[in-house]
Amino acid sequence: MQILTIVLQIAILLAIVLLHVAYATYFERKIIGHMQVRLGPMMVGYHGLLQPIADGIKSFFKEDIVPEQADRPLFLFAPVICLVTMLTSLAVIPFAKGWVLADINIGLLFIFAMSSLASYGVILAGWASNSKYTFLGGLRSMAQVISYELPLGLSLVGVMMLSGSLNLTTIVDSQGSSFSSMYLFPQLIGFFVFFVAMLAETNRVPFDLPEAETELVSGYITEYSGMRYALFFMAEYIGMMVMSSIGTICFLGGWNGPFEVPFFPPFWFILKVYGFLFLFIWIRATLPRYRYDQLMALGWKLLLPLALLNIFLTGLFKILVH
Amino acid sequence: MIIQAIFIVMTLCTLGGAVGVVSSRNLFHSALYLILSFFGVAGYYVLLSAGFLAVIQLMVYIGAIAILILFAIMFSRESAMNSAKESQANRQRWLGLPVAMGLFISLIAVIIPVNWPIQQTAPTTDMVRDLGVAFLTSYLIPFEVVSVLLSVALIGAVMLAREENPPVKETK
Amino acid sequence: MSGLYLPKEYLAILLFIVLGVGFGVVTLWIGQFFRMKRPYFEKLVAYESGNPPTDEPRMRFSVKFYLIAILFIVFDVEAIYLYSWALVYDKLGMFALVEMFIFIALLLVGYFYGWKKGALQWEK
Numbered sequence: 001m002q003i004l005t006i007v008l009q010i011a012i013l014l015a016i017v018l019l020h021v022a023y024a025t026y027f028e029r030k031i032i033g034h035m036q037v038r039l040g041p042m043m044v045g046y047h048g049l050l051q052p053i054a055d056g057i058k059s060f061f062k063e064d065i066v067p068e069q070a071d072r073p074l075f076l077f078a079p080v081i082c083l084v085t086m087l088t089s090l091a092v093i094p095f096a097k098g099w100v101l102a103d104i105n106i107g108l109l110f111i112f113a114m115s116s117l118a119s120y121g122v123i124l125a126g127w128a129s130n131s132k133y134t135f136l137g138g139l140r141s142m143a144q145v146i147s148y149e150l151p152l153g154l155s156l157v158g159v160m161m162l163s164g165s166l167n168l169t170t171i172v173d174s175q176g177s178s179f180s181s182m183y184l185f186p187q188l189i190g191f192f193v194f195f196v197a198m199l200a201e202t203n204r205v206p207f208d209l210p211e212a213e214t215e216l217v218s219g220y221i222t223e224y225s226g227m228r229y230a231l232f233f234m235a236e237y238i239g240m241m242v243m244s245s246i247g248t249i250c251f252l253g254g255w256n257g258p259f260e261v262p263f264f265p266p267f268w269f270i271l272k273v274y275g276f277l278f279l280f281i282w283i284r285a286t287l288p289r290y291r292y293d294q295l296m297a298l299g300w301k302l303l304l305p306l307a308l309l310n311i312f313l314t315g316l317f318k319i320l321v322h
Numbered sequence: 323m324i325i326q327a328i329f330i331v332m333t334l335c336t337l338g339g340a341v342g343v344v345s346s347r348n349l350f351h352s353a354l355y356l357i358l359s360f361f362g363v364a365g366y367y368v369l370l371s372a373g374f375l376a377v378i379q380l381m382v383y384i385g386a387i388a389i390l391i392l393f394a395i396m397f398s399r400e401s402a403m404n405s406a407k408e409s410q411a412n413r414q415r416w417l418g419l420p421v422a423m424g425l426f427i428s429l430i431a432v433i434i435p436v437n438w439p440i441q442q443t444a445p446t447t448d449m450v451r452d453l454g455v456a457f458l459t460s461y462l463i464p465f466e467v468v469s470v471l472l473s474v475a476l477i478g479a480v481m482l483a484r485e486e487n488p489p490v491k492e493t494k
Numbered sequence: 495m496s497g498l499y500l501p502k503e504y505l506a507i508l509l510f511i512v513l514g515v516g517f518g519v520v521t522l523w524i525g526q527f528f529r530m531k532r533p534y535f536e537k538l539v540a541y542e543s544g545n546p547p548t549d550e551p552r553m554r555f556s557v558k559f560y561l562i563a564i565l566f567i568v569f570d571v572e573a574i575y576l577y578s579w580a581l582v583y584d585k586l587g588m589f590a591l592v593e594m595f596i597f598i599a600l601l602l603v604g605y606f607y608g609w610k611k612g613a614l615q616w617e618k
Contacts, residue, residue, distance in 0.1 A: 324505075325499070369500060371499050374578075382567070382574065389566070390564065397557065397560050448581075451578075454578035454582035455585070457578065466593070469572075469596070469598075469600040473568075473600050473601050473603050476604030480608045480611050483557045483558070483561045
């Protein structure tokens with residue numbers, strides 16, 4: 001019985017998140033369109049509102065090409081790995097007080113672990129396709145993800161020290177409900193490091209080198225088509241949402257807002273997550289891509305020392321205050 | 323009932339993965355089987371109420387060490403990445419058998435007589451905090467030595483990968 | 495089974511993984527009956543900007559990637575110590591700060607050595 005309840009909850013959560021993913025792509029196209037003085041999708045439905053649905057149906061019916069020289073089982077399964085690891089992170093995210101599937105006391109570490117597993121989907125795709133572009137794309141992505149996983153994890157150590165917990169609900173609660181008590185202010189350096197690492201970890205502009213279309217065609221997904229391609233796409237957007245959720249929980253006070261919204265407690269949480277998503281899109285419309293050596297230098301020579309400095313300063317600050 | 327089923331699945335992952343590592347003809351596949359085996363062990367940790375260790379197993383073993391192994395395989399000769407034609411066994415397999423059996427028997431001989439303390443209920447204290455306190459108080463010296471060890475590993479890696487003996491030209 | 499215990503939270507995570515895999519596999523499997531399938535040689539060849547593929551696709555690459563992976567392991571282990579340290583920092587205070595400072599300082603010796611030797615420099 002208990003299992004059935006959980007399954008039902010997961011199914012509802014999956015449906016809602018996938019719908020959000022579909023419309024996140026719509027918003028991205030619309031926003032970038034308007035920033036570039038275009039209109040974005042307009043044809044399907046009112047102002048193109050049904051475009052994501054049409055895209056979904058299209059990719060479902062598209063031919064699924066498996067290259068002849070590919071490592072077939074790995075090629076077929078790689079997108080599923082990518083999607084599942086991203087999705088599973090959602091299980092530990094509290095959307096509002098008590099609105100969490102698995103309130104484990106190491107929630108933050110669980111998300112780190114899942115994001116490190118997600119890179120396997122990428123490297124398997126790159127390797128199994130047996131093509132030069134995918135191989136290089138997968139390799140680059142792997143090196144990039146592991147280089148930025150460190151600053152990402154270390155930037156949150158300050159938050160762990162302030163809240164004294166790895167449980168995401170406790171982290172939100174320890175920030176209190178007022179605006180000035182958000183961890184964003186004492187952890188400004190941490191937030192900066194987190195934000196940059198977040199962009200790199202999700203392979204977004206300006207760090208979208210694994211799929212840099214000017215040199216690698218489409219990176220590790222070059223050989224994929226149809227629904228499998230769509231799964232990679234979904235995984236990327238779910239990854240963005242998970243990272244935005246972490247940012248919201250750890251720095252922006254989670255579901256707390258200026259006032260309580262009746263009947264719908266996750267209102268502020270979703271609003272903040274969409275704020276992050278808007279930043280992702282805005283940056284994509286604004287910035288050019290980094291060069292690979294610049295990317296590596298930024299991660300290892302700037303963000304890593306900065307994250308360590310932040311930990312030290314937080315420690316010093318705590319001692320001086322008490 | 324469910325727990326037993328999960329335990330059996332995890333055991334299949336661990337042992338099946340281990341068998342796959344030695345029997346696969348493709349080095350890259352071997353590495354992936356190893357990851358499966360690591361994953362099974364992470365499942366054991368969860369069943370033992372050691373969620374922190376499970377997550378560390380995922381982060382360090384699967385997320386870092388296995389990646390290093392994959393890189394090492396990709397870094398080796400091209401033929402290592404494609405399936406080998408010849409059998410995985412060599413002439414020393416008959417020598418290997420008694421050694422493996424001997425190791426197995428001696429391990430069993432150690433494990434069986436020990437009276438393992440089994441708790442019927444889940445532990446209530448927060449393991450991460452307990453570990454943190456232990457590192458900083460009773461295991462302080464080992465903790466600092468770990469740092470030296472890591473530093474040495476880092477320097478060693480840098481030395482090995484120095485530019486003086488570039489193994490291949492940069493492929494870009 | 496004695497000694498084994500699965501809290502409700504981890505059961506939820508396990509079910510999540512199962513359902514996630516189920517979702518992916520089932521969508522792909524059902525789609526198989528609807529999508530078109532007209533493979534021919536050119537379609538199945540690895541994409542190489544329209545030219546026939548040359549050489550082995552899985553080539554050897556720069557040793558830098560390997561070095562990055564080792565650096566990552568070292569700092570990943572350090573990060574895990576830091577996580578457990580951060581949680582008990584309140585309890586131990588100054589003492590913990592000094593100890594962690596020594597820990598990180600020792601590690602930074604290796605880090606700056608690598609920096610000086612150009613291990614963090616991508617292009618030479």
